Amino acid sequence: MPLLQQGLTIRAPAMIVTIYGDIVVPRGGVLWMGTLVEICARLGISETLVRTAVSRLVAAEQLVGERDGRRSYYRLASGARTEFAAAARLLYGPQAEADGFLIHHAPGLSDEVARRFRLGRMGPDLYLRPNHPENATLSGLTFSADVMKDGGLLAEYAATLWDLGSFADEYRAMIDLFSPLSAALEQGETLLPADAVSARLLLVQVYRAVLLRDPRLPADALPLDWPGLAARRLFARLYRSLSPLADAHIAARFEGRDGHLPAETAETAARLQSLSLETAD
Known part of the structure; x- marks a missing residue:
């Protein structure tokens, strides 16, 4: 395990998001803080960093805290479920080839939104992206596009976007x-x-x-x-x-609100x- 961690920058907030997406969400969505600390300790993340990161994720409305006596539990916030579900489909779901491209005329679109939606900028207010069924909707005009000729130049053009x-x-x-x-x-x-x-x-x-x-x-x-x-x-x-x-x-050691997490669920x-x-x- 130490060999895997060499050269990796493991940031507590990102790893906690990964833990919830991979382990917790498909097993009921709630995890005891003690288990989270245990998981992160094996990855070289201190309890202090874990608690700080959890506080920030709560403030960012990614997690919601619950108390039961002296124990603290955290679950995914309802507003974060769509984002987590979309990431899970990409990670674990079937990989489908894009059905052509979409061209968006989106005046005023910020660079941050363009990056988040993985858009290629073709010109002022004009963007290109592959047509995947899970694409989030963008405001503005949207056109469907296919390569009609000289398709051999497509890779060269894509590399500019x-x-x-x-x-x-x-x-x-x-x-x-x-x-x-x-x-x-x-x-x-x-x-x-x-x-x-x-x-x-x-x-x-x-x-x-x-x-x-x-x-x-x-x-x-x-x-x-x-x-x-x-x-x-x-x-x-x-x-x-x-x-x-x-x-x-996971089934032997990790605890949620109702006891140990199951080894397997339908998800x-x-x-x-x-x-x-x-x-x-």
């Missing part, structure tokens, strides 16, 4: 970091159950950081050596490999089933 090189570097860094662990597990090596939880959280954290910023362009708009597909397959394979030990440890089973389709030869 999105910083694909930086995304590719992050995908390759993820592959370099987690491929040795995946290979070791395939050769029969094993981890402590608690380390399986930590490894899976780090895997989700690193992959999530780039996936949620990647516009997920159609294949013909990507460079020939695009590493996104290899990163996706590694994520699916390693996540499934780590899950039996990780989920058993966690659906995630593993969806990922299994991406690891099949």
